[in-house]
Amino acid sequence: MPEAKYHRVLLKVSGEVLAGDGGFGIRPAAINAIAEQIKEVASMGIETAVVIGGGNIFRGIAGSAEGMERSSADYMGMLATVLNALALQNILEQKGVYTRVQSAIEMKELAEGYIRRKAIRHLEKKRVVIFAAGTGNPYFSTDTAAVLRAMEINADVILKGTKVDGVFDKDPMKDPTAKMFSELSYLEVIARELKVMDSTAVTLCMDNNLPLIVFNIKEKENIRKLMTGEKIGTLVRKTQTK
Ligand code: GTP
Numbered sequence: 170m171p172e173a174k175y176h177r178v179l180l181k182v183s184g185e186v187l188a189g190d191g192g193f194g195i196r197p198a199a200i201n202a203i204a205e206q207i208k209e210v211a212s213m214g215i216e217t218a219v220v221i222g223g224g225n226i227f228r229g230i231a232g233s234a235e236g237m238e239r240s241s242a243d244y245m246g247m248l249a250t251v252l253n254a255l256a257l258q259n260i261l262e263q264k265g266v267y268t269r270v271q272s273a274i275e276m277k278e279l280a281e282g283y284i285r286r287k288a289i290r291h292l293e294k295k296r297v298v299i300f301a302a303g304t305g306n307p308y309f310s311t312d313t314a315a316v317l318r319a320m321e322i323n324a325d326v327i328l329k330g331t332k333v334d335g336v337f338d339k340d341p342m343k344d345p346t347a348k349m350f351s352e353l354s355y356l357e358v359i360a361r362e363l364k365v366m367d368s369t370a371v372t373l374c375m376d377n378n379l380p381l382i383v384f385n386i387k388e389k390e391n392i393r394k395l396m397t398g399e400k401i402g403t404l405v406r407k408t409q410t411k
Contacts, residue, residue, distance in 0.1 A: 174398040177216040177292060179319035180207065181312060181329045186386055187253055188225035195225065195256045203330070204260040206392040207297060211266055213396055216292040218322055219299045220315035221257060223249025229307070243307030247274060250311060254301035255279065267296040273305030273314070285321050292322060312370035320377050327379055328395060329366065330386025335403035336365050352404045365405060374405070381405040 182203060185192070189199030210217050226249035232242030251272055258268045269291045270280040280301060281287070291298045303314040312329070319327045336358070339347040350363075355375035358365050365371060365383055374381050384391050384402030394401050 173213045173215050173396050175215055175325045175396060177218075177322065177324050178210070178396075179218045179220065179315060179322065179324040179327045180210075180392070181220050181315035181327060182222065182257075182386065183331060184222035184225035184249065184253055184311075186225075186330060186332065187221075187256065193225060195253065197256075197260065200256055200260045202389065203386060204257065204264055204266070206386070206389065207257075207261060208264050208266050209393050210396055211295065211297055213393075214295070215396055216295065217297045218288070218292060218318060218324065219254075219257065219297060220311055220318055221250055221253045221299065221301065222311040223247070223253060225249075226252060230310075240307040243303075243309075244274075246311075247302040247305070250303060251276065251279065251301045254299045258299055261297060267294075268299060269296050270299045270301055273300070273302040288318075289322055298322075310367050310370060312366035313373060316366075316370045316373045316377075316379065316381075319379055320373070324379070327374070327381045328392070329381060329383045330392075331383060332385065332387060334385045335401075336363055336383050336405070338363075340364075350403045351400065352406070354408055355405060358405055365403075371405075375407070378407055 187195050189196035223246045227245050229243035229246030233239035254270045258270050261268045271283045272280040273283045275282050288298050300318050303311050333341050335349045337347040337349050341347040358371050391401050
């Protein structure tokens with residue numbers, strides 16, 4: 170087996186990926202594909218944490234745009250991430266991967282509460298830790314939760330799995346002339362308002378010098394390739410070297 174480049178990683182999976190082509194809800198076949206990739210990373214001995222979004226079920230910001238009070242809408246979005254986390258846990262465990270779900274909002278009948286030191290201990294014991302309920306606070310995205318948790322567990326890198334190959338200068342779903350960046354600096358992402366993560370999440374990465382790789386999670390081999398150091402997707406880091 171090729172040598173792993175990383176010791177500990179945090180994978181951010183958007184909720185939409187769990188919906189498959191249906192675009193809404195949880196499709197076991199779509200989770201299955203992601204779970205296979207996570208299993209492969211874990212089997213390389215890489216300590217793996219996952220933050221999952223909730224956009225396949227409910228998106229707080231969209232709810233508030235349609236007239237709901239923002240905080241209530243965001244809490245609903247956080248609950249959506251718990252559904253996704255439990256679904257992913259179930260499929261991973263069916264594949265023999267040991268997991269623990271920790272929720273930022275206490276719901277002890279369903280999941281452990283978030284305790285940083287315990288999460289790190291789980292990772293050391295080679296359990297995949299799935300962080301649910303975002304940061305537990307409204308007004309923060311699950312991208313920001315992913316960066317926060319990545320720093321708290323001292324992850325080497327944050328991997329953002331999306332439906333497209335990386336970061337583009339225009340929306341590749343709408344414009345076929347869109348060009349993908351192989352590398353960007355945090356400041357370029359912010360200045361060009363590139364849709365990588367929201368600005369709070371990117372700033373948090375920048376302030377703490379946490380590298381971020383945006384890649385297509387739908388391509389089966391991509392996570393394994395990344396783990397062995399292949400250049401996939403777009404790397405966002407402090408200075409851009411061409
Ligand atoms: P170590 O003792 O460090 O090896 O970790 P462990 O997770 O195996 O120990 P623990 O006894 O804390 O947990 C046993 C099981 O109970 C695991 O599946 C945990 O995820 C689960 N668990 C622990 N705390 C809670 C909780 O507050 N709520 C729920 N629902 N499950 C919990």
